[in-house]
Amino acid sequence: MRPVDKGGDSSEFKPYQKAQQPLLLQLGEYCSYCERWIASGIHVEHKKPKNDYPEDKYLWSNFLLSCSNCNSGKGHGELNLEDHIWPDCDNTFRAFIYDIEGRVLPEDGYDSGLNEKIRNTWIMLGLNKHPDRFTSGNELPSEKDKRWLHRKQAWQKATKRKQELSVNDTPARRSEIVEMACERGFWSVWMTVFHDDADMRQRLIAAFKGTCSQCFDGDLQPIQRPGGKI
Numbered sequence: 001m002r003p004v005d006k007g008g009d010s011s012e013f014k015p016y017q018k019a020q021q022p023l024l025l026q027l028g029e030y031c032s033y034c035e036r037w038i039a040s041g042i043h044v045e046h047k048k049p050k051n052d053y054p055e056d057k058y059l060w061s062n063f064l065l066s067c068s069n070c071n072s073g074k075g076h077g078e079l080n081l082e083d084h085i086w087p088d089c090d091n092t093f094r095a096f097i098y099d100i101e102g103r104v105l106p107e108d109g110y111d112s113g114l115n116e117k118i119r120n121t122w123i124m125l126g127l128n129k130h131p132d133r134f135t136s137g138n139e140l141p142s143e144k145d146k147r148w149l150h151r152k153q154a155w156q157k158a159t160k161r162k163q164e165l166s167v168n169d170t171p172a173r174r175s176e177i178v179e180m181a182c183e184r185g186f187w188s189v190w191m192t193v194f195h196d197d198a199d200m201r202q203r204l205i206a207a208f209k210g211t212c213s214q215c216f217d218g219d220l221q222p223i224q225r226p227g228g229k230i
């Protein structure tokens with residue numbers, strides 16, 4: 001999951017829909033959770049559900065952007081922010097593994113407390129949904145939930161582009177590839193496919209609006225986010 005920097009705007013937005021444009025400007029037109037590009041109908045997402053936490057309904061700190069699949073899957077009810085990891089607070093790129101089949105796996109190499117937060121997040125957002133039965137906790141997606149498929153297609157596209165680069169590697173071609181990535185989203189998939197190409201990683205971090213650059217070291221490898229749980 002792409003770690004993002006929302007900026008320091010602590011103001012209130014009433015009605016909360018007024019935050020949509022500033023969020024889009026800061027983060028690009030991507031779901032903050034599944035990372036797909038959304039042509040229209042992107043929701044202002046409340047990390048703490050707006051009906052259950054009316055005091056946080058208009059707060060910038062409680063906002064992200066989400067698609068209808070991530071939004072509806074997340075649901076309502078009591079939610080302790082500390083029990084999960086969040087793309088605007090943590091280096092969420094360190095929390096999940098993306099693969100060729102469009103699957104997302106929780107990274108479980110941390111201490112048990114953190115592993116649990118990652119797993120909670122994986123389930124809460126439906127990132128565990130995939131038609132393959134691949135690990136415990138994974139669930140089948142509904143007919144309408146094609147996030148896994150679009151992730152898989154992004155992987156295939158990224159792999160093809162990477163192969164093409166191996167025969168025709170120019171700066172111009174590299175920027176075209178990054179443009180292509182920006183048009184569809186799934187930043188984490190592109191970052192994973194280009195894991196051994198620091199130049200491409202740098203370009204992807206710079207090109208996707210709002211990516212938190214503090215989450216990467218000089219070699220563009222993910223590091224602990226300052227102040228974050230991961």
Ligand SMILES: [Zn+2]
Nearest residue numbers: 031034067070
């Ligand atoms: Zn989504």
